[in-house]
Amino acid sequence: MKRPDPMPADSKVKICGLRDPDHVELAGTLGAAYVGFVFFPKSPRAVTVAEARELAWAAPVGLAKVALVVNADDALLDQINDNVAIDMWQLHGSESPERVAEVKARYGLPVMKAIGVATEADVAQIDSYAKVADQLLIDAKAPKDAVLPGGNGLSFDWQLVKRKYWSLPWMLAGGLNPENVGRAQNLTGARQVDVSSGVESAPGVKDPALMEAFIKAALA
Numbered sequence: 001m002k003r004p005d006p007m008p009a010d011s012k013v014k015i016c017g018l019r020d021p022d023h024v025e026l027a028g029t030l031g032a033a034y035v036g037f038v039f040f041p042k043s044p045r046a047v048t049v050a051e052a053r054e055l056a057w058a059a060p061v062g063l064a065k066v067a068l069v070v071n072a073d074d075a076l077l078d079q080i081n082d083n084v085a086i087d088m089w090q091l092h093g094s095e096s097p098e099r100v101a102e103v104k105a106r107y108g109l110p111v112m113k114a115i116g117v118a119t120e121a122d123v124a125q126i127d128s129y130a131k132v133a134d135q136l137l138i139d140a141k142a143p144k145d146a147v148l149p150g151g152n153g154l155s156f157d158w159q160l161v162k163r164k165y166w167s168l169p170w171m172l173a174g175g176l177n178p179e180n181v182g183r184a185q186n187l188t189g190a191r192q193v194d195v196s197s198g199v200e201s202a203p204g205v206k207d208p209a210l211m212e213a214f215i216k217a218a219l220a
């Protein structure tokens with residue numbers, strides 16, 4: 001079905017939580033702009049630094065490799081930075097704006113700050129990060145008892161960010177899948193979308209057919 005408000009030609013897709021080099025290559029071939037590697041041990045998508053190094057090698061030229069960390073200390077960031085050919089940090093914990101600025105200065109790589117949204121008040125705090133981050137990732141706020149701060153396959157009320165303007169690029173995340181991504185893009189105006197659970201057959205297991213369906217739908 002044709003969309004009433006077609007996405008701009010520069011829509012970008014991030015596939016997060018990849019653990020198989022073949023899937024990294026596939027993501028690039030299918031037209032994803034970013035892949036994410038999760039350095040959070042509690043996640044079913046967690047990879048070691050050594051594994052991520054191999055995954056990064058599998059990425060076709062032009063596919064940006066994003067290191068997802070959660071309240072990581074400098075020791076872990078140094079280890080990743082020294083061993084994995086990453087292009088961007090994704091800070092997905094409760095990092096302060098000051099910590100975002102520190103990470104950016106320490107490594108000279110762009111930083112994408114994830115912000116969990118459930119209410120207008122959450123949306124309001126985005127502005128403090130817009131001053132220091134290179135990109136924003138707007139995700140569903142994790143439930144209080146959740147083990148993971150993201151990657152839970154939960155979406156939020158997209159009306160909260162409908163056609164919002166920030167002075168830097170932002171990415172929509174949280175519970176996206178091949179069926180709902182077009183609607184989410186149309187409603188929010190997001191030019192970038194990120195998915196993890198929505199392209200999996202089981203937690204941590206990416207499904208190539210779902211990856212293809214998602215990327216096609218998001219770039220349509």
Ligand SMILES: O=C(O)c1ccccc1N[C@@H]1O[C@H](COP(=O)(O)O)[C@@H](O)[C@H]1O
Nearest residue numbers: 016043150151153173174175195196197
């Ligand atoms: O994917 C994970 O395991 C994860 C762990 C810790 C923090 C964030 C994580 N994933 C990110 O969460 C969002 C939404 O994911 P989903 O599509 O709802 O599963 C996405 O940005 C992932 O990068």
